[in-house]
Amino acid sequence: MTELTKKSLTEITKLIKKKEIKSEELTESFIKNIEKDKRLNSFITKCSESALVKAKNFDKKPEFKNLLPGIPIAVKDLFCTSGVKTTAGSKMLENFIPNYESTITNNLWKEGAFLLGKLNCDEYAMGSSNETSYFGNVMNPIAENTVPGGSSGGSASALAADLTPVTIGTDTGGSIRQPASFTGTVGLKPTYGLCSRWGIVAFASSLDQAGPMTKSVEDCALMLEVMAGFDEKDSTSISKKKENYSKNLSDKVKGLKIGIPKEYRVEGMPKEIDKLWENGKKLLQESGAEIIDISLPNTKYALPTYYIVAPAEASSNLARYDGVKYGFRSNRGNNLLEMYENTRSEGFGDEVKRRILIGTYVLSSGYYDAYYLKAQKVRYLIKNDFDQAFKKVDALLTPSTPSSAFKIGEKKDDPISMYLNDIFTVPVNLAGIPAISIPAGTDSNNYPLGLQLIGKPLDEQKILNIAYAAEKKINFKLTLKKWWEK
């Protein structure tokens, strides 16, 4: 039998339901792995003790009807968890303990799961390499000194290194899909409004969306089923019937039309990624899908648009961290203004400050029309590109990222090259549509690479099904050397 911690959520759940393993045993195996996490640095807060108590409680009175019976889950430290420190990867919230639980984590606990710990992430989810975290960078288990991607870097790293059976992240411009691609795992960004934002530390409200990060497409479907649902506390939440994504999961893709957007073939993209993409097309074709070349003409404007809209919203969302009510307050300063200045100068890291500055600038009087308003118009055009494409095809297939995981420090001082990492993922956030990244192969370094499937609004089931079919054909396996345990 393979190690428990290497198994998928679906497998573990079956074992628990068949009473072949106990939640305590399962939880202990993960805790054992977590104790060796030091070099990966994927955890900000470990909840080993309370998790064990909850596991024992489950074993005493097991409830097998639930979708996540007795499953320990570590989550990105952007989800507010009642009684447990929630830092958003920032000094600003280093000691912040909410007394409320986010809707999404609460949905997990209602199905029988419990909290295993809080996972490292870029500060306020701003970053593509997990290097902006106040709690230090996270390493990718695929190789020493490589980044796990970001902002859900801790989540991806912990998942790939078997420190949690599944996890959840948030995706504002690719923060689930890019780290999933870098670590050889599955990550899904749902349709905007499918998962409640209530209780998630906000980065850019019109783009933020929580989603599952898992070891298999099947797990991903199950997790999405648990997470999704209308929440009256979130005005942008979509009111619709709950779907059985896992029950309806099917690898039948015969007759489906898959679009290949030509604008995603960018200059300087490694040949390996092109090869992987070709391979993806081929195997979907073999499964009976029809491949159609399409165009998304405004793709090239997506990144600049994103880097106006997201910082604009962030500059306003982060105004509440002012040292007055909770969180960090500088003890320097003789009046309110100085207190603000010192608190925010000392409490925020460079990347967060950069984005607040950009956001403040693009919203300021005299620049609003040229930047923010124009970006909103372009955003509409980008959404329209997808609408037009989906008149012809059922889903789109693209690479998830323009490169594989890079070295820590490699792009840290070059924000533009860092931002370019999100080139294939941001259009989806701007359009508010769902997309999933699945591992599709490796590059010459043996670093994983992902393929992305993009769907129509609320068409998660279809992209899950296509991903499921592709996953079977690709049969991706990653062997990790566990260098971090040494």
Next chain:
Amino acid sequence: MVGKIMSKQDGKYLIKGEKGNWEVIIGLEVHAQVTSNSKLFSGSSTKFGAEPNTQVSLVDSAFPGMLPVINEYCVRQAIKTGLGLNAKINHFSVFDRKNYFYADLPQGYQISQYKNPIVGEGNITLDLPEGIKNVGIERLHLEQDAGKSIHDIDPNNTYVDLNRSGVALMEIVSKPDLRSPNEVNAYIKKLRSIMRYLGTCDGNMQEGSLRADVNISVRKEGEKKLGTRCEIKNVNSIKFMQMAIAYESQRQVELLESGKSIDQETRLFDTKKNETRSMRSKEDAHDYRYFPDPDLLPLNLDKKLIEKIRKNLPELPDQKKERFIKNYALSSYEANVLVSEKEISDYFEEVAKTSDIKLTKNWIMGDLFASLNEKNISISQSPVTAKIMAQLINSISSGVISGRTAKDVFEIMKETGEEPNKIIESKGLQQKSDPKELERIIDKILNNNKDKVDQYKSGKDKLFGFFVGQVMKASEGKANPKLVNEILFKKLK
């Protein structure tokens, strides 16, 4: 500053400068607290006077991950107010964030409406001594209130009370149509009255439910172009608004006449020194970086909802005034007074239902109003309820007591709230209306004053009053004056 010289020509309010007459142009931005049990975007209570920071939710204090959810009731209240102002209700409106830092603004932004308010243009009719005047309404929008900073508890620290944070306000912006402090007075009173009729704002200025920013500019009489304006922030009583306008317009005239120009700026009114002071200039003005709040969807109002609210609107002051004039034969002035407050009009109608109209209006506008003023209370707080007021008036009409005695009875009622019937009974104040008894009294007096009777009969008519007085005195004021007159007249023939 030199004394203010103002002239009233054809009811026009003008400032007499050294170089001619100046007209004052005023526009108001009224902030009216929406009558609602809970806040605009959270379920917290809005009750006034609670212990500091006891009516604050996680949303009001802007905890991480908290999201606003619009309170539908407040939206309906805004629509209702818009309809009461004869205004256009916008089917599409947007909530924006107004960004600025302050300790009592937990989010670091106020949720307001900027480019697309819920209510568009409307108007208010003012009944002024010089005639009817229409004042344009530019817009009405919904926004949340900030908390309160308290600077006087501790010399080194400021305290913050977030009870008000998130409370729903309607900002009602007038066109620059007002021309004098008196018009401002009439405008605020009428606006307040309309909202109180609608039940959308209690208009309580002491509790801060109604405050205004006053925009003022001046221009030479006859000039068409508007001058540069100054905005006086957050004035919380009509009296202060009038004082601020008087001071500020004079200041502007003096500046302009001495060849200087007006800086467009925000000013504060110092109520102690009775002057306005610069708060910040246009250059220092905040850049609020307004943008649509991504946490809230635009407000799309259903036509049916608006029509339903329109159908259920209560009778408003203007309509009621017309009806009062028609149904109760009141003068325009009387009707105005009686409809100014919904409670007064209700009181009037309840008394009038069972009583003589003329006596009713005279008693309410006379003795009752005097007693309210004297005690500084509202009509609903008066011990003299409509029910006992009607009883009092009916005992005059039916001749049980005289109008004179009624005044004494009212003096007791206004203190104790006792029923007039009981007061009359226990004090034996009923009029003597038995002709035989009155004849006996009159005969006695005529017998005792034979000389005067002779004088009367020989032409000294004025003595009639003397005899009446004697009868009233002998009857301890209870004799029915009408009967006394009749009997005396017969006997002295």
